[in-house]
Amino acid sequence: MCGEFRASVANAEVGGWKKGRGRALAVMIGLVALSAGTGFAQPKPARQIAQEAFASVVLLVMQDSGGQPISFGSGFVLREGLVATNLHVINGASSGYCKLIGGNAPLQIAGTVAVDAEHDLAIVAISGLDAPALMVGDSGQVAVGDSVYAI
Numbered sequence: 001m002c003g004e005f006r007a008s009v010a011n012a013e014v015g016g017w018k019k020g021r022g023r024a025l026a027v028m029i030g031l032v033a034l035s036a037g038t039g040f041a042q043p044k045p046a047r048q049i050a051q052e053a054f055a056s057v058v059l060l061v062m063q064d065s066g067g068q069p070i071s072f073g074s075g076f077v078l079r080e081g082l083v084a085t086n087l088h089v090i091n092g093a094s095s096g097y098c099k100l101i102g103g104n105a106p107l108q109i110a111g112t113v114a115v116d117a118e119h120d121l122a123i124v125a126i127s128g129l130d131a132p133a134l135m136v137g138d139s140g141q142v143a144v145g146d147s148v149y150a151i
Contacts (some may be wrong), residue, residue: 062093
């Protein structure tokens with residue numbers, strides 16, 4: 001799939017991040033949901049963080065030219081119609097779809113918006129995706145000893 005959309009990737013900019021550099025990496029680090037343990041706020045329990053994040057997490061199913069699954073992965077909603085995932089999940093696929101966690105309706109992947117091969121990151125466009133963006137933490141505010149949760 002990625003090869004089919006190379007032309008759209010060359011100068012892609014999504015939400016103010018240029019393809020392939022540090023801000024995209026910082027956003028992907030946000031896949032690890034940070035506990036709300038900064039300042040005076042009470043930390044949320046891990047269960048609550050997961051339940052809130054699931055509305056913004058997707059399962060990706062990538063297919064070959066015959067429609068057979070060739071890889072599975074996860075991703076998270078950046079904004080309406082855009083999902084961040086790992087490049088190795090979409091690499092080599094001809095097509096694919098995603099499902100929101102807990103959802104039944106498959107949503108077609110329309111194409112690749114941006115890739116960062118060095119960091120194994122990709123942003124894909126999803127037709128008809130209407131889900132909240134995952135609220136991500138500021139990776140610059142994480143310190144040794146802070147609680148983090150992988151969703």
